[in-house]
Amino acid sequence: MNNGQRTQFATRLGVIATTVGSAVGLGNIWRFPYEAGVHGGGAFLLIDLFFIFIIGVPVVCAEFIIGRRTGSNIRGAFRSLSPGKAWGWVSYIGITASILILSFYSVVAGWTLEYTIRSISGFGGATTPEGLHDQFDAYASSDIGPVVWTMIFLAVNYVILVRGVQKGIEKMSNILMPMLFVILIIFVANSLMMPGAAEGLKFLFMPDFSQVTPSVVLSAMGQAFFSLSLGLGCLITYSSYFTKGTPLVRTALITAGLDTFVAILAGVIIFPAVFTFGQEPAAGPKLVFEVLPSIFMHIGGGVFWSTLFFFLLFLASITSTISMAEISIAYFAEEFGMSRRASTALTIGIAMILGTLCALSFGSLNWLKVFGMTIFNFFDYFSSNILLPVGGMIISLFVGWVLDRGIIRGELINSHGRSTVSVSIIVFCLRWLAPLCIGLVFIFGLGIF
Ligand code: PFF
Numbered sequence: 001m002n003n004g005q006r007t008q009f010a011t012r013l014g015v016i017a018t019t020v021g022s023a024v025g026l027g028n029i030w031r032f033p034y035e036a037g038v039h040g041g042g043a044f045l046l047i048d049l050f051f052i053f054i055i056g057v058p059v060v061c062a063e064f065i066i067g068r069r070t071g072s073n074i075r076g077a078f079r080s081l082s083p084g085k086a087w088g089w090v091s092y093i094g095i096t097a098s099i100l101i102l103s104f105y106s107v108v109a110g111w112t113l114e115y116t117i118r119s120i121s122g123f124g125g126a127t128t129p130e131g132l133h134d135q136f137d138a139y140a141s142s143d144i145g146p147v148v149w150t151m152i153f154l155a156v157n158y159v160i161l162v163r164g165v166q167k168g169i170e171k172m173s174n175i176l177m178p179m180l181f182v183i184l185i186i187f188v189a190n191s192l193m194m195p196g197a198a199e200g201l202k203f204l205f206m207p208d209f210s211q212v213t214p215s216v217v218l219s220a221m222g223q224a225f226f227s228l229s230l231g232l233g234c235l236i237t238y239s240s241y242f243t244k245g246t247p248l249v250r251t252a253l254i255t256a257g258l259d260t261f262v263a264i265l266a267g268v269i270i271f272p273a274v275f276t277f278g279q280e281p282a283a284g285p286k287l288v289f290e291v292l293p294s295i296f297m298h299i300g301g302g303v304f305w306s307t308l309f310f311f312l313l314f315l316a317s318i319t320s321t322i323s324m325a326e327i328s329i330a331y332f333a334e335e336f337g338m339s340r341r342a343s344t345a346l347t348i349g350i351a352m353i354l355g356t357l358c359a360l361s362f363g364s365l366n367w368l369k370v371f372g373m374t375i376f377n378f379f380d381y382f383s384s385n386i387l388l389p390v391g392g393m394i395i396s397l398f399v400g401w402v403l404d405r406g407i408i409r410g411e412l413i414n415s416h417g418r419s420t421v422s423v424s425i426i427v428f429c430l431r432w433l434a435p436l437c438i439g440l441v442f443i444f445g446l447g448i449f
Contacts, residue, residue, distance in 0.1 A: 007164065009241050014170040016254060018323070019238055021173035023259040024180070025320030026108050027227040029313055030288050032263040033270045035223050037281035040211030041203040044220055045267070047212070051224030052256050055437055058429035059230055059392045060252040062399035065411040067239030068248065073330035074233035077240070082402060090394040091331070094233035097387040098327040099347070101232075103354035104379040105324070106157075109317035110149030110359065111289060112310050114139060119296070119306035127297045129277050129290070136289045141366070146359040151352055153314075157321050158348045161329060162341055172322070176315045183312050184262065187269045190299065196275030203274075203281060204267045218445025221438070222385035227259055229323060231392035232383075237327045248412055249422060288313075325351070354379075385445075393438045400430030 009015045036044045070077040074095070078088035118124070118135075126132050139145060160172055191197065225231045239248070270288065273295040274281050283290060296306035325347050332343035357365065361375040370378040399408065405427070412423050 007241060008243050009170050011170075012246070014174060015242055015246050015251060017173040017177045018170055018319075019235070019251060019255050020258050021177050021319030022229045022234060022238060022323030023227060023255050023320075024177070024262045025316045026105060026112075026313065027223070027320070028259065028263040029266040029316060030108060030285070032223060032227065033266050034284055034287040035219060036204065036267060037271075037274070037287055038284060039216045039219055040208055041271075041281065042205050042207035043209050043212050044216060044223075045204060045264075046207050047217055047220035048224050048227075048263075049260065051221045051437075052228060052260055054429070055221075055392075055434045056224050056228045056230055057252050057256050058426045059396050059434055060228060060235055060255065061248055061412065061426050062395050062430055063230065063233070063235035064239040064242070064248040064252060065399055065403070065408055066395070067236035068242045068244075068246070069407055069411055071240045073240070073334045074236050074327060075331055075335050077233075077236055078398075081407075082398070085402075087394070087398050087402065090391055090398070091233060093387050093391045093394070094231075094236075095328050095331060097232040097383045097391065098234065098324045099350055099354065100379045100383040100387075101226075102321055102324045102347075102351040104358040104376050105317065105321060106150050106153050106351060106355045107146060107359045107376065108285070109153045109314060109321065110146055111140065112313040112317060113149045113153060114145060115289060115293070115310040116307055116314060119293070119303060119310055122303050123293055123297065123306075126293075129279055129294045132293045132297075133286075133290050136286050140286070141363040143360060143363050146362065147356050150355045150359045153317075153321075154348050154352050154355060157318065157325055158344055160318070161322055161325055161344045161348075164340060173319050176319055180312055180316055181262075183308060184265045184269070187305075187309065188265055190305075191269045191272045191295070194272045194276040194295075196277070197272040199275040200271030200273070201268065204264075204271045214441070214444035214447070218385055218441050221389055221441050221445075222381075225388035225392055226384040227263060228256060229320070231388035231390070231395065232324075233327050233391070234323050236395075237330050238323060240330070249426070389438045389442070393435050396430040396434040400427055400432075400435075 009018060032048075066077050066081065070080045072080060075088060075091040078091060082088070123132060123135060126135055191200075194200075229235060270291055271281065273291050274287075277291065277294045279291055279294070281287075292309060293306060296302040296309070299305065325344070328347045329340070329343045332338050332346055333340055336343075338346070358376040358379060361368065361377075366374055368375060373381060408427065409423055412426065
């Protein structure tokens with residue numbers, strides 16, 4: 001149990017900044033707009049919101065309960081709550097998912113670094129959407145550049161992570177997260193003044209349910225889990241550093257609220273531009289990298305704004321990658337008695353190897369397909385749409401059915417007081433709603449029957 005010896009986040013702001021820092025990242029600013037673009041806009045947003053608030057928030061609470069109660073890495077947490085039982089296997093799902101995500105995510109974070117530099121040179125003078133499109137394709141499919149940036153990005157992660165929880169993770173997040181919000185708001189104001197604003201907002205906010213198929217619902221569920229960093233033990237690991245005074249339900253709601261807010265801001269920034277410049281909302285993973293430079297190259301001070309934006313995307317990435325890496329770092333360190341330095345090196349080392357494969361899957365490895373997908377797409381699809389919801393389902397069944405009700409109450413109701421009503425609602429969601437919804441989405445989304 002929480003032994004007081006282990007490191008903890010120093011302040012309440014630190015708890016929010018690190019948890020929100022984990023949730024807010026490329027998932028909101030890069031992945032959400034392109035997924036919404038591919039899956040028809042408004043309807044996708046609405047389904048995503050359902051999964052975030054109705055299914056996601058209770059499962060976030062479940063992870064928090066496990067993490068804070070045990071003060072342990074994901075494997076140790078299940079061992080101490082349910083010794084000798086098979087529940088602990090969910091840890092391996094989490095560790096696998098975290099490494100797969102870290103690998104492909106670092107490639108996109110690498111693109112943000114390249115685009116920060118390219119912004120400074122004004123994209124070599126390219127201003128037309130076609131020119132910028134060709135430029136991105138040529139870059140992503142080249143071999144050296146993307147791999148080098150992926151390595152640099154992972155190396156920066158190593159430097160932060162090796163410093164530990166308070167000095168590394170918490171300090172970084174306290175500075176970066178507030179900066180991110182301010183910059184996003186400036187961009188929103190700019191986008192709303194574009195000629196395509198009305199059409200862009202309509203696409204984002206007017207649901208068109210004719211586009212909704214079971215596989216769209218599966219993707220929206222995957223997006224919600226990915227965006228909340230949920231289902232892989234990231235929040236178990238982070239909450240193992242929470243103090244006893246941290247209000248769990250409130251922290252879960254703030255995290256889900258700010259996370260959704262940033263995804264919506266990203267949509268409000270991107271879709272007006274897509275329609276203003278006559279581009280395709282369903283462009284996929286390259287959407288942000290092709291559309292945004294078009295905006296920037298047409299506004300006053302474009303070089304400055306573009307550099308700032310891609311740098312911001314890099315900052316948002318790093319507060320997320322450090323949280324996914326921390327899952328296996330804590331696991332290797334505590335389960336195998338490794339030093340922090342060794343467990344960090346091992347985690348980052350594996351991600352460097354897999355990340356290289358992901359980076360090359362846009363170029364010389366694009367012939368290599370797993371279930372018909374490139375390595376990059378497979379890592380993303382398999383972790384977000386399958387592993388995270390399966391992990392989330394097991395975690396909610398465990399807390400809903402197995403964990404002693406007294407422990408749940410003890411964690412959810414602390415000196416800041418939450419009524420027992422919210423405890424019963426959360427337990428109901430964990431026992432029934434979350435597992436049933438996730439199960440149904442799998443059955444229909446994957447076409448199991
Ligand atoms: N939530 C992050 C994002 O939206 O960018 C991604 C993420 C972070 C996924 C941490 C999983 C994780 F453990």
